[in-house]
Amino acid sequence: MATALAANAAGSDTEAERLDVFAGIRRYLNDKDIPALVDMIMDCAERDPVLFRGLETATLATYGDEATLVARLGKMIDAATATNGFVDYSEAADWARGVDEALDLITALSSKHAGIVMGLAMRAIDRIESAIDDMDDSDGHCGALLDRACEMHRTAAQASPRDPLSLARDLFARETNGKYDVFAGAAGLYGDILGEDGLAEYRRLANEAWDKLPATVGKNRAGMGPPMDHFRLREILDFFAERDGDVEARIALRAKHLASQGSYLQIAKFCLSQGRVEEALRWVEDGLWMFEDDRPDEQLIALAVELLSKAGRDGDAEAHLWHAFEKAPSFELYQLLCKAAGTSAHDKAIERLQSRLMRGKAATWHFPADLLISILIEEKQFETAWLTVHEYGASEGLKQQLAQASEATHPREALKVYAARVDQMAQLGGDGSYAEAAALIGRMAYLRGASEHSAYLADVKTRFGRKRNFTKLLA
Known part of the structure; x- marks a missing residue:
């Protein structure tokens, strides 16, 4: 306690002294004339590259032309995002820090340069996405940088008087063609910026692309799921349909590509979420019929059983369960059967x-x-x-489970399984394995007489006598 009080006292004095120092420095600087202050800042900038780049950018933004400003900041982004080979895990954080500093320079630009910021943010996004394949980004640095660049773009778009139709086209291209879904949900995120005209254009583009996609009902024999643009376009159009409160349109979107049992499950769940129970059951039964020769999807089967039971069709529910159990038996299907058929x-x-x-x-x-x-x-x-x-x-693992479950009725069988496991763990070695083996031996003591167990224990010590860390646990 005395030490803590002394440390606190010292800390308080140190903080007070620090505040006094800062106050003194501020007073000193206030007494300096502007040329002297400029000289001091220039001296710092010569030794601090981050400060230098910040002052350079501010100078260009104030006195330079836009073309020079864009060119200079573009080079900064390119230099910061360059990987120059593979960036391994230990280097990724430093690389990300450099990119963050470049984004800081862009963010510092005033609102009058919002159009420039939008273009530079897009450039940064492109460069960061390209860098992902050339680095070990296990900690997700690039994801955070992409989020930041995207937010910079959106903030700048709010301050930029850009044509909403042009912005809608750019965002739509980014959302549908982007590699990492940086602009996923752009219609909603930029809705206040796009306005009704921009949103209408966004919707028109999505509908036009959606109508070109072929519908798929039934098993895709090539084994391929729907293309990525199908999912992206569906999400875009679903946003607008939900905005309109058009449930029929949202169901139709999900019904365009039904090439797997999972797709029928999704549309049935959506119908349930909208309170359309009978329609959900129809979709479930359609999926079961369409894929009756395939390995059953247990989630689809479970939902079918639930809905059929609620509809009073217990016989149909049981028939589907037995059909699925015959094709691909599982413990989950067994439990459903017992629940349904008793x-x-x-x-x-x-x-x-x-x-x-x-x-x-x-x-x-x-x-x-x-x-x-x-x-x-x-x-x-x-x-x-x-x-x-x-x-x-x-x-x-299952033999171990059976041994534990049947110790009371089949102790001899359990002992054989435990003894084999003890030998396996002792031979494997390591403190964890030794601890497991010792615990099993302790468990075995309750399954037989003392003399028999003593003989077994002596045999184990003899066979594994060289494994001293193990035998210590058996003392």
Whole structure:
């Protein structure tokens, strides 16, 4: 406490002295004439490149012509954003700091140069986007710089008396062709600047481009999703349709490209968000019918079951679930079946999985019985689960799960799994592995007699005696 009080006292004195120093410096400078102050600033500028560039820009903005100002600041942007090869992670922050300083110079320009700022901001955006491919930007410096440059452009646009139709065309081109979506949602962000005339032009351009895109309904055999311009144009037109409160138009936008189960899911969810439950169900059923031969989308199935159940069509919901379970069984589908069909679904699902295993070919790269074993664990059918493990194998994690779940009924099986895991962790080495192995050995002590466990423990110490950090944990 005494030390803290002394430090606080010293800090207070230091702060007071600092304020006195600043006050003295201000008084000293106020007594100087302008030429002397100019000499002092020039002396600082010769040694401080940031101050020098700031004064140079201010001079050009005040006394120079616009062409010279644009050329000089353009060169500054180009120099700051140049990568000169690959910029690695350790250099990225310094590179970004240099770009930030260049943007500072542009931001310092007065509102009378708003048109220049708009052009320079666009130049900076282009250069930063080009630099992204030549650097390790794991910390997201470029994203922050792009956001700043975009905000500079918007602020300058508010002060610039630019033709709204021309601005709309430029922004539309940027939003639809940009690589990093810097101008995504531009119609909304620039709405107050564009005005009704500019927004009308923006909408006209989007509609014109949208009408040229082909509609897609059904599976895309080439395996390709819609092009990027489809999503961008849809977002633009959806903004205007939402602005108008036109739900029909918003649904039509989503219905133009339905080449996947996910697209049907999206349009159904949108209908639900608008309170159109029956329409949502129609879209869900259309999607299930269109892709009935494909691997089912579990989210689409789940939504179908929910809506069909609410509509009192439980039989249809169960039929869709069994169809999906036959094609691509999963634990999630099993849970949905049990919820929809009750206890009768438990045994039926297990029988179908057992039959599927017996018909299937042996595989060495995965464990086809894992799903069945997971369900048997869920249903506490441990004897059948262990028989399945012995016959078809199981992943290591699932065997551990089964061992823990069935310790009370099948301690010997659990002990075998734990012992194998102990050996694996001891051989792997490392404090974490040793701690896991030691914890398992402690767990094993409760599953057998003391003499048997002592013998096992002695054997482990003998086999892994050289691993001293491990054996210390077993003391």
